[in-house]
Amino acid sequence: MTPKERELLTLAIDGELSATEARQARRLVQNSPEAKAFYLALKKDSALLRRLKTTNCPVDLSASVIKQITDNSITPIPAPPTHKRRPRVWYPLALAASVLLFITGVSTLIFDQSRTKEAGQGEAILAKNSITTSRSSTKPIRTTHDLSIPEDIVKLLPPTDAHPTIPERGVVVDQPTQPLAVEVLAIQPRELKDHPLTSPIGPEIPDIIPVGLDRLKLTKFFEASQLLKDSERAKLLEEIKRDKIVRLDLFAHSTTKGLDLLQNVLKSQGVSLMMDSFAQDRLKKNQATDILIYTESLTAEQIHNLILNMVKVDSQNSITNLDTLVIAPFQKVDLDKLCQSLGVSSSQLNLQPTKGGTKPSTPLGLEQGTANSIAHALSKSPSNKAEPVAIGVSYSPLNLNARSSKEIAVYFDKRGERKADHPPLMLVIRATP
Amino acid sequence: MNADDRRCISEVLNGRTEAFGFLVKKYQDRLYNAILRVVDNREDALDVVQESFIHAYQSLNSFKGDAEFFTWLYRIAFNAAISQKRKRKVQLSLDLPANENGRSQEPEDQSTLNQPSDRIEQEESDQRIHLALSRLAPEHRAVLILKDLEGHRYEEIAEILDIPIGTVRSRIHRARVELREIIEALENKQ
Incomplete structure (x- = not known):
C-alpha cells in the first residue's frame, strides 16, 4: 500500500472523504486484502478509543477557581484597543442624496430641453402654416384664433389712411376686410410606411433563416x-x-x-x-x-x-x-x-494560422x-x-x-x-x- | 454561541465574578476528561484545567464570541496541556505505569476478576489502548482525543488547535498509524 492509500483509509475512518475519495477507498478495500485488514484494524482502534471510559473531574473546580480569582484579585485584562472605525452613517445617506440630486438635475435638464425643442418645433410649424394658410385651407385639423396687432407695432405701421400706391394701378383703396383669422395646425400624425405592423402581409416578409443546430x-x-x-x-x-x-x-x-x-x-x-x-x-x-x-x-x-x-x-x-x-x-x-x-x-x-507568409x-x-x-x-x-x-x-x-x-x-x-x-x-x- | 454562555460572560464582564462559576461547572468534566488523556496524569490534568479556567477568565475580554466558548476554552487548555507534556517529555504515567511488558502495574481491581471473560478482555484492550495513547506524541494524542473521544470534525479541531486543516488531516493520519503500530507491538509482546 502506498502512503497515499493509507492516508485515504485513515480519512475513511473519520468520514472526512469527498464522494470521489470515498469511491476510491471503497474500491481499494474491495480489491486489496492488505488494505482491508489495515482499514478494519484502524476502525477497531477508533472504536476502542471511543469506548474509553469518561472520567469526570474528581473535585468541583468552580469554588476553587472563584476563590483563586478573588484571593489574587484577578480581573479580566482589558482587551487591547482596536482602531475600529466608527461606521459613518452619513456616508450612505450623502451618497444616496447626491445620486438623487443628480438624477433630478439631469431629468429636469432633459425635460426642459425636450420642452424647448417641442416649443421650437411648434413655433416653426406655426410660422410655416401661417404662411401656407393664405394659400391653402384644405388641412383637416384647424383651430381659429383672433389675433389683434399689438399697439407698439401699430405705431410703427404707416397711417391707416395712407393707401398704398401701385404704379400701374394708381392708388389702391382697401376693400372692406373680414376679421383677421389665422389658422394654427396641430402636429400631424406620423405616417408609417413599410412598417411591419401597419403594412399588409405580402411577399416582402424576409425569409426566416434556419438555425444551424449542427453548427x-x-x-x-x-x-x-x-x-x-x-x-x-x-x-x-x-x-x-x-x-x-x-x-x-x-x-x-x-x-x-x-x-x-x-x-x-x-x-x-x-x-x-x-x-x-x-x-x-x-x-x-x-x-x-x-x-x-x-x-x-x-x-x-x-x-x-x-x-x-x-x-x-x-x-x-x-x-x-x-x-x-x-x-x-x-x-x-x-x-x-x-x-x-x-x-x-x-x-x-x-x-x-499563417498562409504562406511569416508570422x-x-x-x-x-x-x-x-x-x-x-x-x-x-x-x-x-x-x-x-x-x-x-x-x-x-x-x-x-x-x-x-x-x-x-x-x-x-x-x-x-x-x-x-x-x-x-x-x-x-x-x-x-x-x- | 450558546445563549447561557453569552449571558454568563456578559455578567462576568459586568463585575459578577460568581457567574464564571457556572461556566466552570458546565465544562469542567468534559475538559478534564479530554485533558487527562493528553497529560495522562490526574494531578496534572487538574492543574491544567484549573489554570485554563483562570486564564480564560483573565482573557475573557479578548473572547470575540464568534466561536463557541468551549472551543475557545479547549484551545487554551489543549495548548497548555501540550506544552506541559512537552516540558515533561517522557514521563511515566502515575495512573497507569507500564512495566517492561507494557502491562499496567496498577493494582488490579479484584472485582473485575469475578466478571465474565469478555469483560476482562475488554478491560485489557481498554488498558492497551490507553497505554498506546499515552505513548503517542502530545500533538498526535490531542488530535485523536478531539476526533474520537470528543467527536469534533476536522474543521473544529483545526480551530481548537489553531492549525491548518491540512495539518489536522496529516496529524490524524500519522497518529492512527502510530497508534496501530504501538498496539501491534503490545499485542505481540503478550
Whole structure:
C-alpha cells in the first residue's frame, strides 16, 4: 500500500472523504486484502478509543477557581484597543442624496430641453402654416384664433389712411376686410410606411433563416475513466475536430501529478513543455494552483492522443488522479484570460494560422521597455522554423509577472509559424473541487 | 454561541465574578476528561484545567464570541496541556505505569476478576489502548482525543488547535498509524 492509500483509509475512518475519495477507498478495500485488514484494524482502534471510559473531574473546580480569582484579585485584562472605525452613517445617506440630486438635475435638464425643442418645433410649424394658410385651407385639423396687432407695432405701421400706391394701378383703396383669422395646425400624425405592423402581409416578409443546430457548440463533459471506451474516444475526437481553437479543462485530484503526467506524455509525443518560473514556484511551495498549458504544435488527432495517453497511464495507478475532461467552445473571455496568463496581447498571440507568409514575431522583450531588449528584439530575425513546444503557466489572477517571464519569451521565440492543421490548444489542469 | 454562555460572560464582564462559576461547572468534566488523556496524569490534568479556567477568565475580554466558548476554552487548555507534556517529555504515567511488558502495574481491581471473560478482555484492550495513547506524541494524542473521544470534525479541531486543516488531516493520519503500530507491538509482546 502506498502512503497515499493509507492516508485515504485513515480519512475513511473519520468520514472526512469527498464522494470521489470515498469511491476510491471503497474500491481499494474491495480489491486489496492488505488494505482491508489495515482499514478494519484502524476502525477497531477508533472504536476502542471511543469506548474509553469518561472520567469526570474528581473535585468541583468552580469554588476553587472563584476563590483563586478573588484571593489574587484577578480581573479580566482589558482587551487591547482596536482602531475600529466608527461606521459613518452619513456616508450612505450623502451618497444616496447626491445620486438623487443628480438624477433630478439631469431629468429636469432633459425635460426642459425636450420642452424647448417641442416649443421650437411648434413655433416653426406655426410660422410655416401661417404662411401656407393664405394659400391653402384644405388641412383637416384647424383651430381659429383672433389675433389683434399689438399697439407698439401699430405705431410703427404707416397711417391707416395712407393707401398704398401701385404704379400701374394708381392708388389702391382697401376693400372692406373680414376679421383677421389665422389658422394654427396641430402636429400631424406620423405616417408609417413599410412598417411591419401597419403594412399588409405580402411577399416582402424576409425569409426566416434556419438555425444551424449542427453548427452550435456546447460544453461537453467526459469522465476520464470512460474515455478508454471506443464510443467516448470517437466522441472526443469529433469534439476536438470541431474547434478551430481547442479549449480543454482537465480536472485532477492533484494538479501537480496531472502536470507531471502531461509533461511525460507530451515528451513522448516529441513536444517539450516549458514551465513558467512563477508556476514552478507555486507548485514547489505546494500552493494550490491551476495550470494553463498552451501549444500550437499538435494536430487535432495528436491532442486526442495526448488526452487518451494521459488517461491510459493514469488508469494504471490504483488510485486514479484524473477525474473529468471538459471541452468548451473557445470564447472571448478565454482569449482574454489566455492573453493575460501569457502576458501578451491578442495580436501578439496571433491565433490565426499563417498562409504562406511569416508570422510577425513580437518578442516579449519589447514590453519590458529597456533599450537593450528593444535593440535585441529589433536586431533579431524572426524565426520561421516552428519547434514543437508548449508553455505552462499558472492559471491564477495572482500571476502578474507573465510579461517579464523568460520562459514565455523563449516559448514565443521558438513556436515559429503555426500550421493550418495545428489548432491552438488551451488546456487547463484544474484541481477537483 | 450558546445563549447561557453569552449571558454568563456578559455578567462576568459586568463585575459578577460568581457567574464564571457556572461556566466552570458546565465544562469542567468534559475538559478534564479530554485533558487527562493528553497529560495522562490526574494531578496534572487538574492543574491544567484549573489554570485554563483562570486564564480564560483573565482573557475573557479578548473572547470575540464568534466561536463557541468551549472551543475557545479547549484551545487554551489543549495548548497548555501540550506544552506541559512537552516540558515533561517522557514521563511515566502515575495512573497507569507500564512495566517492561507494557502491562499496567496498577493494582488490579479484584472485582473485575469475578466478571465474565469478555469483560476482562475488554478491560485489557481498554488498558492497551490507553497505554498506546499515552505513548503517542502530545500533538498526535490531542488530535485523536478531539476526533474520537470528543467527536469534533476536522474543521473544529483545526480551530481548537489553531492549525491548518491540512495539518489536522496529516496529524490524524500519522497518529492512527502510530497508534496501530504501538498496539501491534503490545499485542505481540503478550
